[in-house]
Amino acid sequence: MPEFTTHQVHAGESRDAAHGARVTPIYLTAGFEFDSFAQAEGRFGGDEAGYTYSRSGNPTTAALERRVAGLERGREAIAVGSGQAALTVALLGLVQAGDHILSAQSIYSGTRGLFENGLKRLGIEIEFVDDPTDLDEWRRRVRPNTRVLFGESIANPGTEILDVAGVATVAHENGLPLVVDNTLATPYLLRPGDFGADIVVHSASKYLGGHGSTLGGIVVDQGGYDWAASPFRHLTGPDEWLDGRSYVDVHGDGAYAAFARSVVASLFGPVLSPMNAFLIQQGIETLSLRVQRQSDTALAVARWLEAQPEVVRVDYAGLASHRAYGLAQRYLPRGQGAVLGFALAGGAAAAERFYDAVELFSRMTHIGDVRSLILHPASTTHGHLAADVREELGIGGGLLRLSIGLEDADDLIEDLARGLAAVAAGAAASEGAAVSASSAGDSADALPAHAFATDAAVPAAGR
Ligand SMILES: Cc1ncc(COP(=O)(O)O)c(C=O)c1O
Incomplete structure (x- = not known):
């Protein structure tokens, strides 16, 4: 495995076969032309690889996703328009009305707002752990309807540090995933996945982009959580769009990422511009x-x-x-x-x-x-x-x-x-x-x- 500094300039890169461009080109296009009726049908049906429309995927954005997944040593990343969008996509990929999120007390004020104003109005319950260093408090406050444990690796602004391994243990004891916002640490200082976090979220507007010019957000599925054995019925149960098969049946370990990408990110639509994906990737090269x-x-x-x-x-x-x-x-x-x-x-x-x-x-x-x-x-x-x-x-x-x-x-x-x-x-x-x-x-x-x-x-x- 290459060192971080090598990875940050090379992870996920692909050669431009058409012209040999060394830097990822900016594919600033709404959609992608199909050669034929059969190709269009194949791409929409998932039988043929390739792009359809930039809300569902774009080569510049995909290059950024591969790079961040590489840096976090995750399975797959999904890039969206802001850090708030990344949190929304990560969490709505997991929870629905009636579910409960257990979060560390000290978190970014916008995330608290998303929990208390946004998700609560959708019927999702939020509860804050008063002392996130107390693993017994996390344990005590897990409820039958809890679906996610959440914290920031370095909290904004108090700089409390999440005991990622400890909270991951509590999550896994209960069969639940731990979601960690790693914005302030970046994968250079800490890879939460190394300590058991299952999903890592970034506001790429901050250190990944690094130059104060661009908003963006990333969700990384670390690939360690067993979606097939999870309590998430929308991933394990039959789905109309999948002809009655489940996301786990069709996508295996990629079930969560496929749902978060094709249902939450693509249908709610908080798209990252390919221009911004390019700028964030440039930023990452000096992270x-x-x-x-x-x-x-x-x-x-x-x-x-x-x-x-x-x-x-x-x-x-x-x-x-x-x-x-x-x-x-x-x-x-x-x-x-x-x-x-x-x-x-x-x-x-x-x-x-x-x-x-x-x-x-x-x-x-x-x-x-x-x-x-x-x-x-x-x-x-x-x-x-x-x-x-x-x-x-x-x-x-x-x-x-x-x-x-x-x-x-x-x-x-x-x-x-x-x-x-x-x-x-x-x-x-x-x-x-x-x-x-x-x-x-x-x-x-x-x-x-x-x-x-x-x-x-x-x-x-x-x-
Ligand atoms: C820790 C953390 N997470 C998420 C966000 C939201 O990111 P964005 O402003 O890109 O939506 C911020 C923004 O300050 C943040 O500090």
């Missing part, structure tokens, strides 16, 4: 170089932040002070990723000053870019959550999230120091205002009207 460098810089930045008196907490699993440090050492020895959070003692007012003062960090909701990015989760991505849920997730008003890019570490630290200087200047100014107001007999509130509670008030548990 290891970027992620290694970004992780190394993130660790340097996290260590620097931890030493600053204005910072009350740093969420980065590469720090010995983080509660997931032990799991990170086990699962992520090469690096712990490039997303980190830090909480300012001055709460929301301090976070606002900091956010507005930085010059090199881009104020954006995104991660995995070559550029470094900064976000205030409590007022943006997590603004819609109830205050107690935000608190439980450690998303206080003083929390800022960073996505570390490829800039020089010293330049990034200088920019963060600029943010801290603005916080200190703001605190001094409001102290002065408070003194003059109180000497005039007034009660002055120096915080902006929209400020949140300070992080100092947020308990450490549940972060």
Whole structure:
């Protein structure tokens, strides 16, 4: 088996017999011409290999799918239009009304929204495990109608690390698959399939694409789960479209991937453009170089932040002070990723000053870019959550999230120091205002009207 760096530029490649193009061409076409009536019928019926229509398959997209399947050492991948689409396709390939999904508590806010607003409205129940490091809690909360266990290998934004092997064991004890979102780790830092995950999902918009230009998503069937022995009746039972045979009868080990591709992805239709498939594949060719460098810089930045008196907490699993440090050492020895959070003692007012003062960090909701990015989760991505849920997730008003890019570490630290200087200047100014107001007999509130509670008030548990 070739090393990762070799694989990322060669896995799944196919030669262009027509012209010898070395880079995968962009097949920007809606459909594919048939030579004859018989060929059209054969392709639709599945008796003849070949493409029909780009919503069901496209050679540029297929090249990307082969590459990601290769990097995750999976059986087959399905590429779709975004990470959200990948989660939707992965899960609707498994669950239906009346089923139950058991998820780690700390997950990306969009995935939580998909669970609570999207899937719940389809009659699918969602439950969150409070302490995902407690395997007995996972065990206790599996119900007769549970069909999927879910978690993120590195959680966004808290950087909790999933005990993939442990949770996979609980899933398999109950005959269920474990689905892992591996967006923040990428297969360079961790292959969840090596530890028993059955389906791996990516937002390719992040590190796989890597350049902040493209949205995309990938579902990988790792190939280890026995679909024939599963509780999924839509895969094991007779199907009208298959002349009364089942997906397992017709597709064997590929039953789930065939269903997820031909029923969920193709009929719900969240297609990835071949143009974007090309850009993501180009990004993947430098994945290891970027992620290694970004992780190394993130660790340097996290260590620097931890030493600053204005910072009350740093969420980065590469720090010995983080509660997931032990799991990170086990699962992520090469690096712990490039997303980190830090909480300012001055709460929301301090976070606002900091956010507005930085010059090199881009104020954006995104991660995995070559550029470094900064976000205030409590007022943006997590603004819609109830205050107690935000608190439980450690998303206080003083929390800022960073996505570390490829800039020089010293330049990034200088920019963060600029943010801290603005916080200190703001605190001094409001102290002065408070003194003059109180000497005039007034009660002055120096915080902006929209400020949140300070992080100092947020308990450490549940972060
Ligand atoms: C862990 C994780 N999963 C999924 C997504 C959704 O991806 P996309 O924005 O490509 O839909 C994100 C986006 O931030 C994410 O961080």
